[in-house]
Amino acid sequence: MRLFRSVAATTVAVSALLLAGSQAYAAEAAPGTAPAARPAAAPGADFTGIAALSNCSASLVRYAESLSTDPALVLTNGHCYEGGMPSPGQVIVNRSSSRNITLLKPSSSNAGTVRANRVLYSTMTKTDVTLYRINESYASIKSRLNVTPLTLAKQAPANGAGMAVVSGYWKRIYTCSVQATIPELREGGWVFKSSIKYQQPGCETIGGTSGSPIVSTTTGEVIGVNNTGNEDGERCTLNNPCEVDANGNITVDQGAAYGQQTWWFYTCLTASRTLDLNKTGCLLQKP
Structure with missing residues:
Protein backbone atom coordinates (compact mmCIF):
# COMPACT_ATOMS: atom_id res chain seq x y z
CA MET A 1 0.00 0.00 0.00
CA ARG A 2 1.09 3.56 -0.58
CA LEU A 3 -0.18 4.68 2.84
CA PHE A 4 2.12 7.19 4.54
CA ARG A 5 4.22 5.55 7.25
CA SER A 6 7.41 7.54 7.80
CA VAL A 7 8.31 11.12 7.05
CA ALA A 8 12.00 10.91 7.94
CA ALA A 9 13.11 8.63 5.12
CA THR A 10 11.54 10.62 2.32
CA THR A 11 11.09 14.26 3.28
CA VAL A 12 14.41 15.57 1.90
CA ALA A 13 14.13 13.75 -1.41
CA VAL A 14 10.54 14.72 -2.00
CA SER A 15 10.80 18.35 -0.95
CA ALA A 16 13.35 18.93 -3.72
CA LEU A 17 10.84 17.70 -6.28
CA LEU A 18 7.74 19.69 -5.39
CA LEU A 19 5.96 20.94 -8.46
CA ALA A 20 4.02 24.15 -8.91
CA GLY A 21 1.47 24.13 -11.68
CA SER A 22 -0.22 26.48 -14.04
CA GLN A 23 -3.15 28.62 -12.98
CA ALA A 24 -6.55 27.00 -13.41
CA TYR A 25 -9.62 28.61 -14.74
CA ALA A 26 -13.28 27.67 -14.36
CA ALA A 27 -16.38 29.82 -14.41
CA GLU A 28 -18.71 29.25 -11.51
CA ALA A 29 -21.62 27.12 -12.65
CA ALA A 30 -25.13 28.42 -12.37
CA PRO A 31 -27.41 26.54 -9.95
CA GLY A 32 -28.62 23.26 -11.38
CA THR A 33 -25.93 23.04 -14.06
CA ALA A 34 -22.93 20.76 -14.27
CA PRO A 35 -20.10 22.00 -12.04
CA ALA A 36 -17.07 23.27 -13.88
CA ALA A 37 -14.46 20.55 -14.08
CA ARG A 38 -10.71 20.84 -14.41
CA PRO A 39 -9.90 22.10 -17.91
CA ALA A 40 -8.15 19.70 -20.26
CA ALA A 41 -5.76 22.32 -21.66
CA ALA A 42 -2.89 21.15 -19.47
CA PRO A 43 -4.12 18.07 -17.60
CA GLY A 44 -1.83 16.80 -14.86
CA ALA A 45 0.03 20.11 -14.77
CA ASP A 46 -1.34 21.48 -11.53
CA PHE A 47 -3.21 20.61 -8.33
CA THR A 48 -6.72 21.75 -9.22
CA GLY A 49 -9.18 19.39 -7.52
CA ILE A 50 -6.44 17.64 -5.53
CA ARG A 62 -17.68 14.54 -9.99
CA TYR A 63 -19.56 12.23 -12.33
CA ALA A 64 -19.99 13.39 -15.91
CA GLU A 65 -23.68 13.90 -15.07
CA SER A 66 -23.18 15.71 -11.75
CA LEU A 67 -24.89 19.06 -11.15
CA SER A 68 -23.35 22.03 -9.38
CA THR A 69 -26.03 21.69 -6.68
CA ASP A 70 -25.14 18.06 -5.91
CA PRO A 71 -23.26 17.26 -2.70
CA ALA A 72 -19.57 17.15 -3.61
CA LEU A 73 -17.60 13.88 -3.61
CA VAL A 74 -14.02 13.09 -2.55
CA LEU A 75 -12.20 9.97 -3.75
CA THR A 76 -9.33 8.14 -2.05
CA ASN A 77 -8.32 4.53 -1.32
CA GLY A 78 -10.19 2.00 0.74
CA HIS A 79 -7.08 1.54 2.84
CA CYS A 80 -7.14 5.29 3.62
CA TYR A 81 -10.53 4.98 5.35
CA GLU A 82 -10.35 6.58 8.80
CA GLY A 83 -11.76 3.46 10.45
CA GLY A 84 -8.85 1.32 9.28
CA MET A 85 -8.31 -0.96 6.33
CA PRO A 86 -11.47 -2.88 5.33
CA SER A 87 -10.98 -6.62 5.70
CA PRO A 88 -10.89 -8.81 2.59
CA GLY A 89 -14.48 -9.08 1.36
CA GLN A 90 -15.70 -6.19 3.53
CA VAL A 91 -17.72 -3.41 1.93
CA ILE A 92 -18.65 -0.27 3.89
CA VAL A 93 -21.74 1.53 2.61
CA ASN A 94 -23.48 4.72 3.75
CA ARG A 95 -21.60 5.18 7.02
CA SER A 96 -21.42 8.53 8.82
CA SER A 97 -18.14 10.45 8.77
CA SER A 98 -16.78 13.75 10.03
CA ARG A 99 -13.41 13.68 8.31
CA ASN A 100 -11.66 16.95 7.46
CA ILE A 101 -10.16 17.09 3.96
CA THR A 102 -7.76 19.78 2.74
CA LEU A 103 -8.25 21.01 -0.82
CA LEU A 104 -5.36 22.51 -2.76
CA LYS A 105 -4.97 25.48 -5.07
CA PRO A 106 -3.52 24.95 -8.57
CA SER A 107 -0.12 26.01 -7.18
CA SER A 108 -0.36 23.26 -4.49
CA SER A 109 -0.86 25.65 -1.55
CA ASN A 110 -3.84 24.98 0.71
CA ALA A 111 -7.16 26.38 -0.51
CA GLY A 112 -9.13 25.40 2.59
CA THR A 113 -10.91 22.54 4.29
CA VAL A 114 -14.09 20.64 3.56
CA ARG A 115 -15.76 18.07 5.78
CA ALA A 116 -17.12 14.67 4.83
CA ASN A 117 -20.45 13.69 6.38
CA ARG A 118 -20.82 10.24 4.84
CA VAL A 119 -18.76 7.34 3.52
CA LEU A 120 -20.83 6.34 0.52
CA TYR A 121 -18.66 3.36 -0.40
CA SER A 122 -15.40 1.85 0.81
CA THR A 123 -13.71 -1.46 0.10
CA MET A 124 -10.38 -3.14 -0.61
CA THR A 125 -11.95 -6.02 -2.50
CA LYS A 126 -11.80 -6.01 -6.31
CA THR A 127 -10.79 -2.35 -6.20
CA ASP A 128 -9.36 -0.09 -3.47
CA VAL A 129 -11.60 2.96 -3.06
CA THR A 130 -13.33 5.15 -0.52
CA LEU A 131 -15.89 7.65 -1.80
CA TYR A 132 -16.88 10.42 0.62
CA ARG A 133 -19.87 12.71 0.42
CA ILE A 134 -19.08 16.29 1.48
CA ASN A 135 -21.49 18.43 3.52
CA GLU A 136 -21.67 21.13 0.83
CA SER A 137 -22.24 21.32 -2.91
CA TYR A 138 -19.77 21.80 -5.74
CA ALA A 139 -21.15 25.31 -6.23
CA SER A 140 -20.57 26.12 -2.56
CA ILE A 141 -16.98 24.88 -2.69
CA LYS A 142 -16.33 26.86 -5.87
CA SER A 143 -17.76 30.01 -4.27
CA ARG A 144 -16.02 29.58 -0.92
CA LEU A 145 -12.65 28.11 -1.94
CA ASN A 146 -12.50 28.59 -5.72
CA VAL A 147 -11.83 24.86 -6.21
CA THR A 148 -13.32 22.86 -9.07
CA PRO A 149 -13.63 19.06 -9.27
CA LEU A 150 -12.07 16.48 -11.55
CA THR A 151 -14.38 14.33 -13.67
CA LEU A 152 -14.37 10.54 -13.36
CA ALA A 153 -13.77 8.87 -16.72
CA LYS A 154 -16.44 6.48 -17.95
CA GLN A 155 -14.07 3.91 -19.35
CA ALA A 156 -10.89 2.05 -18.46
CA PRO A 157 -7.59 3.49 -19.73
CA ALA A 158 -5.92 1.94 -22.75
CA ASN A 159 -2.41 0.57 -22.62
CA GLY A 160 0.06 3.30 -23.50
CA ALA A 161 -2.25 6.10 -22.41
CA GLY A 162 -0.46 9.07 -20.82
CA MET A 163 -1.19 9.56 -17.13
CA ALA A 164 -0.22 11.54 -14.06
CA VAL A 165 -0.42 10.52 -10.40
CA VAL A 166 -1.10 13.75 -8.50
CA SER A 167 -0.34 13.51 -4.77
CA GLY A 168 -1.97 16.03 -2.47
CA TYR A 169 -0.09 14.66 0.54
CA TRP A 170 3.36 15.27 -0.93
CA TRP A 190 -6.64 -8.67 -0.57
CA VAL A 191 -7.37 -9.27 -4.24
CA PHE A 192 -7.72 -6.45 -6.79
CA LYS A 193 -9.11 -6.98 -10.29
CA SER A 194 -8.09 -5.27 -13.55
CA SER A 195 -5.35 -3.25 -11.85
CA ILE A 196 -3.56 -0.47 -13.73
CA LYS A 197 0.21 -1.05 -13.96
CA TYR A 198 2.40 2.00 -14.59
CA GLN A 199 5.13 2.17 -17.20
CA GLN A 200 8.41 3.04 -15.47
CA PRO A 201 10.38 5.23 -15.06
CA GLY A 202 8.28 8.19 -13.99
CA CYS A 203 5.71 6.89 -11.53
CA GLU A 204 7.80 5.48 -8.67
CA THR A 205 5.12 6.31 -6.10
CA ILE A 206 5.83 6.28 -2.35
CA GLY A 207 3.97 6.18 0.96
CA GLY A 208 1.52 9.07 1.16
CA THR A 209 0.58 8.86 -2.52
CA SER A 210 -2.18 6.37 -1.70
CA GLY A 211 -5.49 7.72 -2.92
CA SER A 212 -3.95 10.06 -5.50
CA PRO A 213 -6.06 10.31 -8.64
CA ILE A 214 -4.60 8.87 -11.82
CA VAL A 215 -5.33 11.65 -14.30
CA SER A 216 -5.35 11.22 -18.06
CA THR A 217 -2.87 13.62 -19.65
CA THR A 218 -5.11 13.65 -22.74
CA THR A 219 -8.56 14.34 -21.28
CA GLY A 220 -7.82 15.57 -17.75
CA GLU A 221 -10.25 12.97 -16.38
CA VAL A 222 -9.63 10.60 -13.48
CA ILE A 223 -8.94 7.15 -14.93
CA GLY A 224 -8.06 5.42 -11.66
CA VAL A 225 -6.78 5.78 -8.12
CA ASN A 226 -3.18 5.08 -7.09
CA ASN A 227 -2.83 2.47 -4.35
CA THR A 228 0.17 0.17 -4.14
CA GLY A 229 3.56 -1.07 -5.35
CA ASN A 230 6.00 -3.91 -4.82
CA GLU A 231 8.70 -2.56 -2.51
CA ASP A 232 10.90 -5.52 -1.58
CA GLY A 233 10.38 -8.15 -4.28
CA GLU A 234 8.38 -10.39 -1.96
CA ARG A 235 5.54 -12.52 -3.30
CA CYS A 236 1.94 -11.44 -2.61
CA THR A 237 2.67 -9.93 0.84
CA LEU A 238 1.68 -6.55 2.30
CA ASN A 239 3.43 -3.79 0.31
CA ASN A 240 4.57 -6.46 -2.15
CA PRO A 241 1.66 -7.24 -4.48
CA CYS A 242 2.07 -9.98 -7.07
CA GLU A 243 0.50 -10.18 -10.50
CA VAL A 244 -1.73 -13.08 -11.51
CA ASP A 245 -2.48 -13.61 -15.20
CA ALA A 246 -5.58 -15.17 -16.77
CA ASN A 247 -4.02 -18.63 -16.46
CA GLY A 248 -3.20 -18.24 -12.77
CA ASN A 249 0.54 -17.70 -13.27
CA ILE A 250 2.10 -15.46 -10.62
CA THR A 251 4.70 -12.79 -11.39
CA VAL A 252 6.63 -10.56 -8.99
CA ASP A 253 7.91 -7.24 -10.35
CA GLN A 254 9.92 -5.40 -7.70
CA GLY A 255 9.55 -1.64 -8.03
CA ALA A 256 6.31 -1.87 -10.00
CA ALA A 257 3.49 0.49 -9.02
CA TYR A 258 -0.25 0.10 -9.51
CA GLY A 259 -3.62 1.81 -9.34
CA GLN A 260 -7.22 0.65 -9.36
CA GLN A 261 -10.21 1.12 -11.63
CA THR A 262 -12.75 3.85 -10.88
CA TRP A 263 -15.04 3.78 -13.95
CA TRP A 264 -16.97 0.96 -12.26
CA PHE A 265 -18.84 3.61 -10.25
CA TYR A 266 -20.80 4.45 -13.39
CA THR A 267 -22.08 0.87 -13.70
CA CYS A 268 -23.85 1.31 -10.34
CA LEU A 269 -25.03 4.91 -10.83
CA THR A 270 -28.71 5.80 -10.79
CA ALA A 271 -30.50 8.61 -12.64
CA SER A 272 -30.31 10.66 -9.44
CA ARG A 273 -26.53 10.17 -9.30
CA THR A 274 -26.53 7.85 -6.30
CA LEU A 275 -24.98 4.39 -6.06
CA ASP A 276 -27.18 1.29 -6.28
CA LEU A 277 -25.08 -1.83 -5.76
CA ASN A 278 -28.05 -3.98 -6.81
CA LYS A 279 -28.36 -2.29 -10.19
CA THR A 280 -28.08 -4.73 -13.09
CA GLY A 281 -24.51 -4.67 -14.39
CA CYS A 282 -23.03 -3.04 -11.29
CA LEU A 283 -19.35 -4.02 -11.13
CA LEU A 284 -18.51 -2.76 -7.65
CA GLN A 285 -18.09 -5.35 -4.90
CA LYS A 286 -21.30 -5.86 -2.93
CA PRO A 287 -21.46 -6.24 0.89
Missing part, protein backbone atom coordinates in the same frame (compact mmCIF):
# COMPACT_ATOMS: atom_id res chain seq x y z
CA ALA A 51 -6.85 16.97 -1.80
CA ALA A 52 -4.74 15.87 1.16
CA LEU A 53 -5.71 13.65 4.09
CA SER A 54 -3.85 13.00 7.33
CA ASN A 55 -2.11 9.97 5.84
CA CYS A 56 -3.04 9.83 2.14
CA SER A 57 -3.88 11.80 -0.95
CA ALA A 58 -7.34 12.31 -2.45
CA SER A 59 -9.29 14.31 -5.02
CA LEU A 60 -12.53 16.26 -5.35
CA VAL A 61 -14.43 14.41 -8.08
CA LYS A 171 2.27 17.99 -3.40
CA ARG A 172 4.09 16.11 -6.11
CA ILE A 173 3.14 15.02 -9.62
CA TYR A 174 4.40 11.78 -11.19
CA THR A 175 4.02 11.34 -14.96
CA CYS A 176 4.29 8.18 -17.05
CA SER A 177 1.91 5.99 -19.04
CA VAL A 178 -0.26 2.92 -18.58
CA GLN A 179 1.86 -0.19 -19.15
CA ALA A 180 -0.83 -2.86 -18.81
CA THR A 181 -4.04 -3.94 -17.14
CA ILE A 182 -3.29 -6.78 -14.72
CA PRO A 183 -6.15 -9.33 -14.44
CA GLU A 184 -5.55 -9.92 -10.73
CA LEU A 185 -3.28 -8.36 -8.13
CA ARG A 186 -2.82 -10.07 -4.75
CA GLU A 187 -1.50 -8.30 -1.67
CA GLY A 188 -1.71 -9.90 1.74
CA GLY A 189 -5.27 -11.18 1.95
Whole structure:
Protein backbone atom coordinates (compact mmCIF):
# COMPACT_ATOMS: atom_id res chain seq x y z
CA MET A 1 0.00 0.00 0.00
CA ARG A 2 1.09 3.56 -0.58
CA LEU A 3 -0.18 4.68 2.84
CA PHE A 4 2.12 7.19 4.54
CA ARG A 5 4.22 5.55 7.25
CA SER A 6 7.41 7.54 7.80
CA VAL A 7 8.31 11.12 7.05
CA ALA A 8 12.00 10.91 7.94
CA ALA A 9 13.11 8.63 5.12
CA THR A 10 11.54 10.62 2.32
CA THR A 11 11.09 14.26 3.28
CA VAL A 12 14.41 15.57 1.90
CA ALA A 13 14.13 13.75 -1.41
CA VAL A 14 10.54 14.72 -2.00
CA SER A 15 10.80 18.35 -0.95
CA ALA A 16 13.35 18.93 -3.72
CA LEU A 17 10.84 17.70 -6.28
CA LEU A 18 7.74 19.69 -5.39
CA LEU A 19 5.96 20.94 -8.46
CA ALA A 20 4.02 24.15 -8.91
CA GLY A 21 1.47 24.13 -11.68
CA SER A 22 -0.22 26.48 -14.04
CA GLN A 23 -3.15 28.62 -12.98
CA ALA A 24 -6.55 27.00 -13.41
CA TYR A 25 -9.62 28.61 -14.74
CA ALA A 26 -13.28 27.67 -14.36
CA ALA A 27 -16.38 29.82 -14.41
CA GLU A 28 -18.71 29.25 -11.51
CA ALA A 29 -21.62 27.12 -12.65
CA ALA A 30 -25.13 28.42 -12.37
CA PRO A 31 -27.41 26.54 -9.95
CA GLY A 32 -28.62 23.26 -11.38
CA THR A 33 -25.93 23.04 -14.06
CA ALA A 34 -22.93 20.76 -14.27
CA PRO A 35 -20.10 22.00 -12.04
CA ALA A 36 -17.07 23.27 -13.88
CA ALA A 37 -14.46 20.55 -14.08
CA ARG A 38 -10.71 20.84 -14.41
CA PRO A 39 -9.90 22.10 -17.91
CA ALA A 40 -8.15 19.70 -20.26
CA ALA A 41 -5.76 22.32 -21.66
CA ALA A 42 -2.89 21.15 -19.47
CA PRO A 43 -4.12 18.07 -17.60
CA GLY A 44 -1.83 16.80 -14.86
CA ALA A 45 0.03 20.11 -14.77
CA ASP A 46 -1.34 21.48 -11.53
CA PHE A 47 -3.21 20.61 -8.33
CA THR A 48 -6.72 21.75 -9.22
CA GLY A 49 -9.18 19.39 -7.52
CA ILE A 50 -6.44 17.64 -5.53
CA ALA A 51 -6.85 16.97 -1.80
CA ALA A 52 -4.74 15.87 1.16
CA LEU A 53 -5.71 13.65 4.09
CA SER A 54 -3.85 13.00 7.33
CA ASN A 55 -2.11 9.97 5.84
CA CYS A 56 -3.04 9.83 2.14
CA SER A 57 -3.88 11.80 -0.95
CA ALA A 58 -7.34 12.31 -2.45
CA SER A 59 -9.29 14.31 -5.02
CA LEU A 60 -12.53 16.26 -5.35
CA VAL A 61 -14.43 14.41 -8.08
CA ARG A 62 -17.68 14.54 -9.99
CA TYR A 63 -19.56 12.23 -12.33
CA ALA A 64 -19.99 13.39 -15.91
CA GLU A 65 -23.68 13.90 -15.07
CA SER A 66 -23.18 15.71 -11.75
CA LEU A 67 -24.89 19.06 -11.15
CA SER A 68 -23.35 22.03 -9.38
CA THR A 69 -26.03 21.69 -6.68
CA ASP A 70 -25.14 18.06 -5.91
CA PRO A 71 -23.26 17.26 -2.70
CA ALA A 72 -19.57 17.15 -3.61
CA LEU A 73 -17.60 13.88 -3.61
CA VAL A 74 -14.02 13.09 -2.55
CA LEU A 75 -12.20 9.97 -3.75
CA THR A 76 -9.33 8.14 -2.05
CA ASN A 77 -8.32 4.53 -1.32
CA GLY A 78 -10.19 2.00 0.74
CA HIS A 79 -7.08 1.54 2.84
CA CYS A 80 -7.14 5.29 3.62
CA TYR A 81 -10.53 4.98 5.35
CA GLU A 82 -10.35 6.58 8.80
CA GLY A 83 -11.76 3.46 10.45
CA GLY A 84 -8.85 1.32 9.28
CA MET A 85 -8.31 -0.96 6.33
CA PRO A 86 -11.47 -2.88 5.33
CA SER A 87 -10.98 -6.62 5.70
CA PRO A 88 -10.89 -8.81 2.59
CA GLY A 89 -14.48 -9.08 1.36
CA GLN A 90 -15.70 -6.19 3.53
CA VAL A 91 -17.72 -3.41 1.93
CA ILE A 92 -18.65 -0.27 3.89
CA VAL A 93 -21.74 1.53 2.61
CA ASN A 94 -23.48 4.72 3.75
CA ARG A 95 -21.60 5.18 7.02
CA SER A 96 -21.42 8.53 8.82
CA SER A 97 -18.14 10.45 8.77
CA SER A 98 -16.78 13.75 10.03
CA ARG A 99 -13.41 13.68 8.31
CA ASN A 100 -11.66 16.95 7.46
CA ILE A 101 -10.16 17.09 3.96
CA THR A 102 -7.76 19.78 2.74
CA LEU A 103 -8.25 21.01 -0.82
CA LEU A 104 -5.36 22.51 -2.76
CA LYS A 105 -4.97 25.48 -5.07
CA PRO A 106 -3.52 24.95 -8.57
CA SER A 107 -0.12 26.01 -7.18
CA SER A 108 -0.36 23.26 -4.49
CA SER A 109 -0.86 25.65 -1.55
CA ASN A 110 -3.84 24.98 0.71
CA ALA A 111 -7.16 26.38 -0.51
CA GLY A 112 -9.13 25.40 2.59
CA THR A 113 -10.91 22.54 4.29
CA VAL A 114 -14.09 20.64 3.56
CA ARG A 115 -15.76 18.07 5.78
CA ALA A 116 -17.12 14.67 4.83
CA ASN A 117 -20.45 13.69 6.38
CA ARG A 118 -20.82 10.24 4.84
CA VAL A 119 -18.76 7.34 3.52
CA LEU A 120 -20.83 6.34 0.52
CA TYR A 121 -18.66 3.36 -0.40
CA SER A 122 -15.40 1.85 0.81
CA THR A 123 -13.71 -1.46 0.10
CA MET A 124 -10.38 -3.14 -0.61
CA THR A 125 -11.95 -6.02 -2.50
CA LYS A 126 -11.80 -6.01 -6.31
CA THR A 127 -10.79 -2.35 -6.20
CA ASP A 128 -9.36 -0.09 -3.47
CA VAL A 129 -11.60 2.96 -3.06
CA THR A 130 -13.33 5.15 -0.52
CA LEU A 131 -15.89 7.65 -1.80
CA TYR A 132 -16.88 10.42 0.62
CA ARG A 133 -19.87 12.71 0.42
CA ILE A 134 -19.08 16.29 1.48
CA ASN A 135 -21.49 18.43 3.52
CA GLU A 136 -21.67 21.13 0.83
CA SER A 137 -22.24 21.32 -2.91
CA TYR A 138 -19.77 21.80 -5.74
CA ALA A 139 -21.15 25.31 -6.23
CA SER A 140 -20.57 26.12 -2.56
CA ILE A 141 -16.98 24.88 -2.69
CA LYS A 142 -16.33 26.86 -5.87
CA SER A 143 -17.76 30.01 -4.27
CA ARG A 144 -16.02 29.58 -0.92
CA LEU A 145 -12.65 28.11 -1.94
CA ASN A 146 -12.50 28.59 -5.72
CA VAL A 147 -11.83 24.86 -6.21
CA THR A 148 -13.32 22.86 -9.07
CA PRO A 149 -13.63 19.06 -9.27
CA LEU A 150 -12.07 16.48 -11.55
CA THR A 151 -14.38 14.33 -13.67
CA LEU A 152 -14.37 10.54 -13.36
CA ALA A 153 -13.77 8.87 -16.72
CA LYS A 154 -16.44 6.48 -17.95
CA GLN A 155 -14.07 3.91 -19.35
CA ALA A 156 -10.89 2.05 -18.46
CA PRO A 157 -7.59 3.49 -19.73
CA ALA A 158 -5.92 1.94 -22.75
CA ASN A 159 -2.41 0.57 -22.62
CA GLY A 160 0.06 3.30 -23.50
CA ALA A 161 -2.25 6.10 -22.41
CA GLY A 162 -0.46 9.07 -20.82
CA MET A 163 -1.19 9.56 -17.13
CA ALA A 164 -0.22 11.54 -14.06
CA VAL A 165 -0.42 10.52 -10.40
CA VAL A 166 -1.10 13.75 -8.50
CA SER A 167 -0.34 13.51 -4.77
CA GLY A 168 -1.97 16.03 -2.47
CA TYR A 169 -0.09 14.66 0.54
CA TRP A 170 3.36 15.27 -0.93
CA LYS A 171 2.27 17.99 -3.40
CA ARG A 172 4.09 16.11 -6.11
CA ILE A 173 3.14 15.02 -9.62
CA TYR A 174 4.40 11.78 -11.19
CA THR A 175 4.02 11.34 -14.96
CA CYS A 176 4.29 8.18 -17.05
CA SER A 177 1.91 5.99 -19.04
CA VAL A 178 -0.26 2.92 -18.58
CA GLN A 179 1.86 -0.19 -19.15
CA ALA A 180 -0.83 -2.86 -18.81
CA THR A 181 -4.04 -3.94 -17.14
CA ILE A 182 -3.29 -6.78 -14.72
CA PRO A 183 -6.15 -9.33 -14.44
CA GLU A 184 -5.55 -9.92 -10.73
CA LEU A 185 -3.28 -8.36 -8.13
CA ARG A 186 -2.82 -10.07 -4.75
CA GLU A 187 -1.50 -8.30 -1.67
CA GLY A 188 -1.71 -9.90 1.74
CA GLY A 189 -5.27 -11.18 1.95
CA TRP A 190 -6.64 -8.67 -0.57
CA VAL A 191 -7.37 -9.27 -4.24
CA PHE A 192 -7.72 -6.45 -6.79
CA LYS A 193 -9.11 -6.98 -10.29
CA SER A 194 -8.09 -5.27 -13.55
CA SER A 195 -5.35 -3.25 -11.85
CA ILE A 196 -3.56 -0.47 -13.73
CA LYS A 197 0.21 -1.05 -13.96
CA TYR A 198 2.40 2.00 -14.59
CA GLN A 199 5.13 2.17 -17.20
CA GLN A 200 8.41 3.04 -15.47
CA PRO A 201 10.38 5.23 -15.06
CA GLY A 202 8.28 8.19 -13.99
CA CYS A 203 5.71 6.89 -11.53
CA GLU A 204 7.80 5.48 -8.67
CA THR A 205 5.12 6.31 -6.10
CA ILE A 206 5.83 6.28 -2.35
CA GLY A 207 3.97 6.18 0.96
CA GLY A 208 1.52 9.07 1.16
CA THR A 209 0.58 8.86 -2.52
CA SER A 210 -2.18 6.37 -1.70
CA GLY A 211 -5.49 7.72 -2.92
CA SER A 212 -3.95 10.06 -5.50
CA PRO A 213 -6.06 10.31 -8.64
CA ILE A 214 -4.60 8.87 -11.82
CA VAL A 215 -5.33 11.65 -14.30
CA SER A 216 -5.35 11.22 -18.06
CA THR A 217 -2.87 13.62 -19.65
CA THR A 218 -5.11 13.65 -22.74
CA THR A 219 -8.56 14.34 -21.28
CA GLY A 220 -7.82 15.57 -17.75
CA GLU A 221 -10.25 12.97 -16.38
CA VAL A 222 -9.63 10.60 -13.48
CA ILE A 223 -8.94 7.15 -14.93
CA GLY A 224 -8.06 5.42 -11.66
CA VAL A 225 -6.78 5.78 -8.12
CA ASN A 226 -3.18 5.08 -7.09
CA ASN A 227 -2.83 2.47 -4.35
CA THR A 228 0.17 0.17 -4.14
CA GLY A 229 3.56 -1.07 -5.35
CA ASN A 230 6.00 -3.91 -4.82
CA GLU A 231 8.70 -2.56 -2.51
CA ASP A 232 10.90 -5.52 -1.58
CA GLY A 233 10.38 -8.15 -4.28
CA GLU A 234 8.38 -10.39 -1.96
CA ARG A 235 5.54 -12.52 -3.30
CA CYS A 236 1.94 -11.44 -2.61
CA THR A 237 2.67 -9.93 0.84
CA LEU A 238 1.68 -6.55 2.30
CA ASN A 239 3.43 -3.79 0.31
CA ASN A 240 4.57 -6.46 -2.15
CA PRO A 241 1.66 -7.24 -4.48
CA CYS A 242 2.07 -9.98 -7.07
CA GLU A 243 0.50 -10.18 -10.50
CA VAL A 244 -1.73 -13.08 -11.51
CA ASP A 245 -2.48 -13.61 -15.20
CA ALA A 246 -5.58 -15.17 -16.77
CA ASN A 247 -4.02 -18.63 -16.46
CA GLY A 248 -3.20 -18.24 -12.77
CA ASN A 249 0.54 -17.70 -13.27
CA ILE A 250 2.10 -15.46 -10.62
CA THR A 251 4.70 -12.79 -11.39
CA VAL A 252 6.63 -10.56 -8.99
CA ASP A 253 7.91 -7.24 -10.35
CA GLN A 254 9.92 -5.40 -7.70
CA GLY A 255 9.55 -1.64 -8.03
CA ALA A 256 6.31 -1.87 -10.00
CA ALA A 257 3.49 0.49 -9.02
CA TYR A 258 -0.25 0.10 -9.51
CA GLY A 259 -3.62 1.81 -9.34
CA GLN A 260 -7.22 0.65 -9.36
CA GLN A 261 -10.21 1.12 -11.63
CA THR A 262 -12.75 3.85 -10.88
CA TRP A 263 -15.04 3.78 -13.95
CA TRP A 264 -16.97 0.96 -12.26
CA PHE A 265 -18.84 3.61 -10.25
CA TYR A 266 -20.80 4.45 -13.39
CA THR A 267 -22.08 0.87 -13.70
CA CYS A 268 -23.85 1.31 -10.34
CA LEU A 269 -25.03 4.91 -10.83
CA THR A 270 -28.71 5.80 -10.79
CA ALA A 271 -30.50 8.61 -12.64
CA SER A 272 -30.31 10.66 -9.44
CA ARG A 273 -26.53 10.17 -9.30
CA THR A 274 -26.53 7.85 -6.30
CA LEU A 275 -24.98 4.39 -6.06
CA ASP A 276 -27.18 1.29 -6.28
CA LEU A 277 -25.08 -1.83 -5.76
CA ASN A 278 -28.05 -3.98 -6.81
CA LYS A 279 -28.36 -2.29 -10.19
CA THR A 280 -28.08 -4.73 -13.09
CA GLY A 281 -24.51 -4.67 -14.39
CA CYS A 282 -23.03 -3.04 -11.29
CA LEU A 283 -19.35 -4.02 -11.13
CA LEU A 284 -18.51 -2.76 -7.65
CA GLN A 285 -18.09 -5.35 -4.90
CA LYS A 286 -21.30 -5.86 -2.93
CA PRO A 287 -21.46 -6.24 0.89
